[in-house]
Amino acid sequence: MAARRRTFPLDVYSDVRRRSVVPLAHAVLVVLFVGFAFGAHAAETGTPKSVLILFSNGRPLPGVVAIDNTLRRVVQPLVGYPVEMFDEFLDVERFGNTMDPAKMAEFLNLKYRKLNIGVIVAAGPEALRFALAYGDSIVPDIPLVHVNVTREDLSAAEIPPDVIGWTVDLDPTATLDLAERLHPHATELVIVTGASGTDRALERRIRNAVAGLKNPPQVTFLAGLPTTEVLRRLRALTKNAIVYTPGYYVDGSGHVSTPRQAVEQMAAASGAPIYGPYDTFLGSGIVGGYMATFEAQSKQAGEAVAALLNGIAPAAITHGSMPNTFMVDWRQVQRWGIDESALPAEADIRFREPSVLARYRWQIIAIAAALVLQSLLIARLLIERRRRRVAEIESRQRYSEMAHMNRSVALGELSASIAHEINQPLGAILNNANAAELLLKASPPALDEVAEILGDIKRDDERAGEVVKRIRGLLRKSSFELKDVDLNETVDETLKFLVADASVKGFSVRTDLARGLAPVRADPIQIGQVILNLALNAMDAMVDAPVGGRTLVIRTARAETDCAELSVIDSGLGIPPETADRIFDAFYSTKQHGMGLGLSISRTIVEAHGGQIYAANSPRGGATFRFTLPFAGKSAT
Amino acid sequence: MNAERPTVHIVDDDASFRKSVARLLEASHYQVAVYESAVQFLDVANSAAFGCVLLDVRMPNVTGLQLQERLAELGTAFPIIFLTGHGDIPMSVRAMKSGAEDFLTKPVDLPSLLHAIEGALSRSRNSHALAQRQRELRSRFEQLSPRAREVFALVVRGRLNKQAASELGISERTIKWHRRNIMEKLGVESLAELVSIAERLGLLETSS
Numbered sequence: 001m002a003a004r005r006r007t008f009p010l011d012v013y014s015d016v017r018r019r020s021v022v023p024l025a026h027a028v029l030v031v032l033f034v035g036f037a038f039g040a041h042a043a044e045t046g047t048p049k050s051v052l053i054l055f056s057n058g059r060p061l062p063g064v065v066a067i068d069n070t071l072r073r074v075v076q077p078l079v080g081y082p083v084e085m086f087d088e089f090l091d092v093e094r095f096g097n098t099m100d101p102a103k104m105a106e107f108l109n110l111k112y113r114k115l116n117i118g119v120i121v122a123a124g125p126e127a128l129r130f131a132l133a134y135g136d137s138i139v140p141d142i143p144l145v146h147v148n149v150t151r152e153d154l155s156a157a158e159i160p161p162d163v164i165g166w167t168v169d170l171d172p173t174a175t176l177d178l179a180e181r182l183h184p185h186a187t188e189l190v191i192v193t194g195a196s197g198t199d200r201a202l203e204r205r206i207r208n209a210v211a212g213l214k215n216p217p218q219v220t221f222l223a224g225l226p227t228t229e230v231l232r233r234l235r236a237l238t239k240n241a242i243v244y245t246p247g248y249y250v251d252g253s254g255h256v257s258t259p260r261q262a263v264e265q266m267a268a269a270s271g272a273p274i275y276g277p278y279d280t281f282l283g284s285g286i287v288g289g290y291m292a293t294f295e296a297q298s299k300q301a302g303e304a305v306a307a308l309l310n311g312i313a314p315a316a317i318t319h320g321s322m323p324n325t326f327m328v329d330w331r332q333v334q335r336w337g338i339d340e341s342a343l344p345a346e347a348d349i350r351f352r353e354p355s356v357l358a359r360y361r362w363q364i365i366a367i368a369a370a371l372v373l374q375s376l377l378i379a380r381l382l383i384e385r386r387r388r389r390v391a392e393i394e395s396r397q398r399y400s401e402m403a404h405m406n407r408s409v410a411l412g413e414l415s416a417s418i419a420h421e422i423n424q425p426l427g428a429i430l431n432n433a434n435a436a437e438l439l440l441k442a443s444p445p446a447l448d449e450v451a452e453i454l455g456d457i458k459r460d461d462e463r464a465g466e467v468v469k470r471i472r473g474l475l476r477k478s479s480f481e482l483k484d485v486d487l488n489e490t491v492d493e494t495l496k497f498l499v500a501d502a503s504v505k506g507f508s509v510r511t512d513l514a515r516g517l518a519p520v521r522a523d524p525i526q527i528g529q530v531i532l533n534l535a536l537n538a539m540d541a542m543v544d545a546p547v548g549g550r551t552l553v554i555r556t557a558r559a560e561t562d563c564a565e566l567s568v569i570d571s572g573l574g575i576p577p578e579t580a581d582r583i584f585d586a587f588y589s590t591k592q593h594g595m596g597l598g599l600s601i602s603r604t605i606v607e608a609h610g611g612q613i614y615a616a617n618s619p620r621g622g623a624t625f626r627f628t629l630p631f632a633g634k635s636a637t
Numbered sequence: 638m639n640a641e642r643p644t645v646h647i648v649d650d651d652a653s654f655r656k657s658v659a660r661l662l663e664a665s666h667y668q669v670a671v672y673e674s675a676v677q678f679l680d681v682a683n684s685a686a687f688g689c690v691l692l693d694v695r696m697p698n699v700t701g702l703q704l705q706e707r708l709a710e711l712g713t714a715f716p717i718i719f720l721t722g723h724g725d726i727p728m729s730v731r732a733m734k735s736g737a738e739d740f741l742t743k744p745v746d747l748p749s750l751l752h753a754i755e756g757a758l759s760r761s762r763n764s765h766a767l768a769q770r771q772r773e774l775r776s777r778f779e780q781l782s783p784r785a786r787e788v789f790a791l792v793v794r795g796r797l798n799k800q801a802a803s804e805l806g807i808s809e810r811t812i813k814w815h816r817r818n819i820m821e822k823l824g825v826e827s828l829a830e831l832v833s834i835a836e837r838l839g840l841l842e843t844s845s
Binding site: 415416417419420421422423424425426427428429430431432434435438439442449453456459460463500504 | 651653654656657658660661663664665695696700720721722723742743744745746747
């Protein structure tokens with residue numbers, strides 16, 4: 001079996017073999033190794049089987065890493081015992097021309113003969129060819145599983161039935177066709193390949209595919225150029241070009257890299273979109289291409305390895321070819337303005353940045369919910385605030401209406417006195433007018449006296465006007481308006497309403513006003529109203545007092561609390577103790593016709609001014625009502 | 638004191654009104670006297686010239702109504718016209734019941750004022766004339782000797798000469814002489830007139 005395998009042509013290694021110095025010695029060695037291996041195998045049949053993975057390339061390739069990781073991940077769980085897996089790297093991109101496969105096989109046999117290797121995995125076409133040629137030298141009659149090998153790699157040879165694997169399709173045709181569709185305005189196709197043997201093999205494959213394109217655009221091959229030149233040429237491209245590259249291992253100046261690194265550099269420089277055959281390129285800046293991922297390939301291979309380790313005959317394990325899917329980097333789709341609808345329906349779109357909504361779904365829901373709640377709360381608070389404002393306005397209106405009503409009532413109580421005050425000048429005017437008429441009829445007319453009369457008429461008219469003005473001021477439905485007010489002046493003005501009435505009723509009204517009292521911040525009409533209320537209240541309280549003892553004193557002073565203070569002192573019977581608590585309540589009245597508004601409104605007014613109102617009985621009889629008001633200099637409500 | 642023209646006594650605490658009404662009445666040829674307060678008028682009421690009082694109801698200390706009461710107490714018969722800036726019904730009723738001549742509201746038009754004053758003054762004149770007659774009778778009566786007044790008192794109570802003579806312990810002739818003398822001095826010619834005088838002078842109630 002081993003002999004049969006050795007007859008397979010090996011593209012790369014045929015050179016190596018030709019250059020091998022002693023073919024005969026080689027053959028002898030192989031025979032020796034076979035014997036060794038058989039012995040080892042027989043000796044170790046009871047021990048668990050291990051897996052040897054042979055890679056065409058070096059360890060750092062992303063594809064290698066993906067294959068290795070996936071195999072290790074997939075195989076172990078499917079096998080009932082601990083599986084050891086060993087990696088060997090042929091590094092063909094570096095040593096393809098210098099390595100002696102026979103020596104390598106010899107080395108591997110030496111290295112692994114004590115181990116019970118159950119399966120060899122060949123990752124890459126070179127590894128597969130090496131394994132086919134020398135596998136038996138390493139471990140006789142060993143089943144082979146391949147991965148990352150194309151159909152073309154296999155087609156050149158007859159594959160023994162115990163070689164299992166899913167071939168990959170690296171033909172660029174499908175990718176190039178699609179790229180042309182995605183970039184309908186592109187007129188140039190640029191192919192970038194490298195300088196190593198592997199690179200050249202890839203180049204050949206691409207040239208074949210390009211030649212087979214149905215309507216080939218202008219094609220430029222940048223094959224085996226130094227990286228700097230490649231980048232310069234790519235930089236000069238526009239969107240009218242499409243770049244296709246499998247990357248390269250070695251550039252024209254002999255610099256070695258991984259294809260992925262090469263593609264990264266190209267993508268960074270290129271003025272045109274880049275397509276490629278490997279999924280490991282995705283994310284490096286290429287748009288995409290038709291490809292089977294290393295992971296998917298390795299998974300298939302791993303399952304086959306596990307089946308072999310579990311004793312299933314190679315012939316019973318199905319295998320075939322890996323289907324390619326179009327994989328695309330969403331960021332590049334956007335960068336190059338590719339029409340999304342032109343992408344194949346089954347395209348595997350990577351790096352699609354999930355929409356913000358998708359990415360932060362719960363956070364957004366939570367925030368939205370919070371916002372909604374907050375909005376509701378705010379709306380509620382606003383509504384509440386509005387309601388409160390409306391209520392405040394309403395209550396202020398009510399209050400102002402009540403205050404107005406209270407003033408009207410107070411004036412009503414004084415109506416007799418007011419009528420007297422108005423009719424007095426009106427009567428005088430009429431008398432004077434009549435007298436003047438008579439004097440003018442006399443002969444000679446007493447013109448001097450008529451002139452005097454006219455003067456008197458004017459004066460009386462002013463007097464009547466004054467009274468009317470005063471009443472209108474008190475009856476006006478004015479809004480609450482604070483200004484600097486001389487409290488003493490307000491007392492004087494207010495008393496004008498009272499004196500006539502008071503003197504007729506036998507009250508003597510006395511004022512005791514503090515000199516130089518600083519102005520208070522107040523609404524003069526409302527404060528006048530408070531004084532009027534307190535004075536009328538006092539007069540009502542003194543109705544039963546003897547005529548000589550009906551004295552009402554209004555006193556202003558500077559209070560200790562740095563406020564102005566006004567006291568209304570009567571000589572009545574005082575406040576009965578049982579009503580003392582309630583006298584400032586609304587609708588509480590001890591008078592038969594009282595509405596119980598006067599004191600309650602007075603308190604409301606004083607408190608609205610930032611002051612306080614008190615009532616107390618005087619030690620010598622009678623009651624004193626006192627209220628304070630903040631001076632204008634201080635801040636008041 | 639016994640002036641021919643009656644006087645209008647104006648009592649009002651409002652100087653302006655007082656002056657205007659005095660001025661108007663003077664222009665209407667009335668004799669006027671002005672007083673600032675009820676007290677001021679009361680002080681001179683006894684000796685005041687006859688006429689009427691124009692009184693403001695609403696005045697400090699002593700109001701118009703109180704003045705009316707005081708005047709009644711003093712027995713001075715001044716017809717009172719009330720003037721008020723604002724009169725209510727109870728107030729006017731009370732004033733009229735107490736004998737007010739009229740109750741006017743300020744401002745008062747001239748015809749109403751003059752009509753009220755005329756009415757008051759004519760009453761004043763009548764009562765003034767009556768009072769004058771009364772005073773005359775009284776002074777005549779007071780000229781009678783004490784014995785003559787004793788005889789007068791008995792005669793007007795219907796005593797016969799004989800009864801009067803026996804009560805007084807004097808002769809019937811002397812009684813007759815006194816009667817003739819009394820009738821002469823009082824200017825009457827019949828016993829009926831004598832009884833009427835006695836009644837007017839208020840001598841019948843006091844029995845001696």
